[in-house]
Amino acid sequence: xxxxxxxIPNPLTPLGYTEAELFSPGFFGAVCARAGVGKTAFLVQVAxxxxxxxxxxxxxxxxxxxxxxxxxxxxxxxxxxxQAKIKDPSSIWELLLPKRFIMTFKVEGFSVPKLEERMMDxxxxxIFTPDFVIIxxxxxxESLRNPLTDLKTLARKHQLxxxxxxxxxxxxxxxxxxxxxxxxxxxxxxxxxxxxLEGSADKIKVKNLKGGSGTQFQPAMRIDPSTWLLxxxx
Amino acid sequence: xxxDKMEEIEAISAGFIGALFGxxxxxxxxxxxxxxxxxxxxxxxxxxxxSLAITPEGTKAQINMSxxxxxxxxxxxxxxxxxxxxxxxxxxxxxGELHLEIYVERxxxxxxxxxxxxxxxxxxRETITQRADFDxxxxxxxxxxxxxxxxxxxxxPVSGEDFIFENKIFGGAIPRQFxxxxxxxxxxxLKKGPFMEYPVTGIKIAVTDGNTHSVDSxxxxxxxxxxxxxxxxxxxxxxxxxxxxxxxxxxxxxxFQGSVMGSLNQRRGxxxxxxxxxxxxxxxxxxxxxxxxxxxxxxxxxxxxKAQFTMEFSNYKQVxxxxxxxxAGKKNEKxxxx
Numbered sequence: 161x162x163x164x165x166x167x168i169p170n171p172l173t174p175l176g177y178t179e180a181e182l183f184s185p186g187f188f189g190a191v192c193a194r195a196g197v198g199k200t201a202f203l204v205q206v207a208x209x210x211x212x213x214x215x216x217x218x219x220x221x222x223x224x225x226x227x228x229x230x231x232x233x234x235x236x237x238x239x240x241x242x243q244a245k246i247k248d249p250s251s252i253w254e255l256l257l258p259k260r261f262i263m264t265f266k267v268e269g270f271s272v273p274k275l276e277e278r279m280m281d282x283x284x285x286x287i288f289t290p291d292f293v294i295i296x297x298x299x300x301x302e303s304l305r306n307p308l309t310d311l312k313t314l315a316r317k318h319q320l321x322x323x324x325x326x327x328x329x330x331x332x333x334x335x336x337x338x339x340x341x342x343x344x345x346x347x348x349x350x351x352x353x354x355x356x357l358e359g360s361a362d363k364i365k366v367k368n369l370k371g372g373s374g375t376q377f378q379p380a381m382r383i384d385p386s387t388w389l390l391x392x393x394x
Numbered sequence: 395x396x397x398d399k400m401e402e403i404e405a406i407s408a409g410f411i412g413a414l415f416g417x418x419x420x421x422x423x424x425x426x427x428x429x430x431x432x433x434x435x436x437x438x439x440x441x442x443x444x445s446l447a448i449t450p451e452g453t454k455a456q457i458n459m460s461x462x463x464x465x466x467x468x469x470x471x472x473x474x475x476x477x478x479x480x481x482x483x484x485x486x487x488x489x490g491e492l493h494l495e496i497y498v499e500r501x502x503x504x505x506x507x508x509x510x511x512x513x514x515x516x517x518x519r520e521t522i523t524q525r526a527d528f529d530x531x532x533x534x535x536x537x538x539x540x541x542x543x544x545x546x547x548x549x550x551p552v553s554g555e556d557f558i559f560e561n562k563i564f565g566g567a568i569p570r571q572f573x574x575x576x577x578x579x580x581x582x583x584l585k586k587g588p589f590m591e592y593p594v595t596g597i598k599i600a601v602t603d604g605n606t607h608s609v610d611s612x613x614x615x616x617x618x619x620x621x622x623x624x625x626x627x628x629x630x631x632x633x634x635x636x637x638x639x640x641x642x643x644x645x646x647x648x649x650f651q652g653s654v655m656g657s658l659n660q661r662r663g664x665x666x667x668x669x670x671x672x673x674x675x676x677x678x679x680x681x682x683x684x685x686x687x688x689x690x691x692x693x694x695x696x697x698x699x700k701a702q703f704t705m706e707f708s709n710y711k712q713v714x715x716x717x718x719x720x721x722a723g724k725k726n727e728k729x730x731x732x
Contacts, residue, residue, distance in 0.1 A: 226669055226676075250553055261667060263668050263669075264669045266671070278668070281651060284652070285655055287665060288665070
């Protein structure tokens, strides 16, 4: 039996993010894109990397059932394992599984107090104490400043790093500038990192809009649509 | 057919569903016109994960029980019956505690069978976790013709298959006619593993070399050599015990979410997630079958009877070392008591 999870590479390293930066309590990161471009796949890769670093990841989905979220993890992990030539991936998967917890809410039923209540339930029962949170499917169309500020307080209180997905409308950032698209633009000050995925027929480009090494260092990074894995164009 | 209303028809067209009765058949059988040799692809039937010893009380009960078991086996391909060679007990096997309870109840109600049941037993499996080589010579000289066979090769874990045998001999070190004997010898060892006497799964055995004797080599000698080689390599291949894991889905009022999760956690369960449905929530988890006996009573008392759960077989997983030792201890105790 394998005792140690494999070393899954940090998918955000090419964008200039360090481990210390990504694991700072209260950190807010967002991946924004139009629907169907790969926001969930991106978040799942970040979560799998965090889990391989010993973090416990709480994945909150406001759009998909548990089974579908689990399938995302399995698919991305299998592709990662193939790419990294990981031996005995099923044993590794068994090691990762207890470090991931999926929580799903109906969009209208999700609120910060409710999330805190559910999370405290898990912590008090000794079932799961998260270090890293993914919130997928939150609608940024409505005014989110207050709930996000409350979430930030919650994240600092429980020493959590939080990544969000944010659906945007059609948007093409200029090659030299970092214009943050709506609707996340209005709350961008709450985020330490914002990454944009720009889809085309055969390529999904990954662009860093805020955080990491900023816009100074921008390697050509993309998501491979066949595997949903982040990769650099080298 | 609509509820209990039947309409007799002469023919049925493609895409329609009809019902037949009074035909002696098994579930999954295909009916075709005489002269046509076609069968539908058989449905996937998983191996049973739990078994129960049943003993009829009296000769009449024995006869009725046989009739009932024959009928149930035809109806339900996941329900199996066999007689334990060592104890002579009739063992029924199925997909869960409730599955077997229903058949026991049906035997009592529909067939008037008075019977006693034993404790449910989990269908554990043995496997290996690493590759190990073997080089075994079976040599026996008992006056007349001797026995001689040497097999060299390796065993290694394989996922998704119960048993794979590979003949990797080039140059005829073991003649072709004895290779089948080797496979038979190895296959015979898988029924009762050397570790805890449970069936062995997930194993690949490859024979790469060997030796024969022009007079003393025979099928029997190579079967014995294979058995010896298996014993030799199995111990070196870090054997492990596997247990059936069930996918358990509990639907509970939100107020009991914490205690339900706690109860699953206590049973070595991995909680995959919780789905909030307003006043209700659905908890999905993976729990070892051995920990699920009597869970319906526990859940009822935890949630004032307001929660319900479903359970289905998911996969086999390695048993933690401490639990495996406990199981081995209990098995030895049982053996000692016999």
